[in-house]
Amino acid sequence: MTIDISQFHQVFFEESFEGLEAMENALLDLSQGVEDPELIHLIFRSAHSIKGGSGTFGFTAVANFTHVMETLLDQMREGEREVTKDALNLLLESGDVLRDMLEAARDDGEFNAERATTIQSNLEAMLGNSTDANAQTVEPADTGNGANGWLIDFKPYTELLKTGNDPVRMFRELAELGELQVEVATDALPVFEDFDPEECHLSWKLTLTGDVSREQLDEIFEWVDGDCDLSIEPLTGEQNDVAETTPSVSVQENSTDA
Incomplete structure (x- = not known):
């Protein structure tokens, strides 16, 4: 038995179009000379939410x-x-x-794929130019506490899956940031009849090693805020040594119900 996440599509599209409108308004403000760093954060958060939701619901083209x-x-x-x-x-x-x-995904229609490809190529070209320009000057970030990773204790509430959230999707995002080790706790599993x-x-204990900021983690887990108990702590030197000797795991593309 699987969960029909299509029941959450309406909420996703409503929130996505609201986020898109906020994004466009903020971009127009910046274009008109408004100097407010928070506008960039607002635009980023809107894009991040749309990307995360579209990935969850299988709208791959939108997510990419x-x-x-x-x-x-x-x-x-x-x-x-x-x-x-x-x-x-x-x-x-x-x-x-x-x-x-988004309109095409909502209405089961088609979008202008040629234009989308052109604009995405322009974005990637701009990113490529930035990478070339900064390749010799960007220094690794200093975590400020000597840690080189994070220890994450993630305990979803039983209703989490019914909200359309998928822990494995979040684990894939974490694995893109650094080396991820996953330890699953099964002690709360009921007997088969129940x-x-x-x-x-x-529930999961996750060890993520690499140059990852706390803000990056918060962005991934913001989708389950209020639907889990979550603890995120910097790795200590001793914990980091243990992590380096523990094999990492591969997070598969297809998840199963928990």
Whole structure:
């Protein structure tokens, strides 16, 4: 038995179009000379939410396109890229394409794939130029506490799966940031006669090593805020030594009900 996540589509599209409108308004403000760093953070959060939701619900084209937008915006908010007119104009064009893609996904229609490909290529070209320019100057970030990773205790509430959230999707995102080790706890599993495949009875201890900021982790887990008990702590030196001797795991593309 699997969960029909299509029941959550309406909420996803409503929130996505609201986020897209906020994104476009903020981009217009920046284009008109408004100087407010929070606008870039707002635009990034909107793109991140749309990317995460579209990935959860299987709208792969939307997720892939928005991921490129998100990467460009991340460079801006981290101060790695100037907020230029060219970049803002390209992001406004990207917003138009994203609206077209979301409407097509909502209405089971088609979007202008040729335009989407062109705009995505332009985004990737802009990112490529940034990578070349910064390749010799970007220094590794200092965590400030000597840690080189994070210890995450993730205990979803039993109703988590019914909200359309998928822990494995989040683990895949974490694995893209660094080396991920996953330890699953099964002690809360009910006896077979009482097992409900739409309920989550597992919890996880995750060890993520690499140059990863707390903000990056918060962005991944924001989708389950209020639906789990979550603890995120920097790795100590001793914990990091243990992590280095523990084999990492591969997070598979297809998840199963917990």
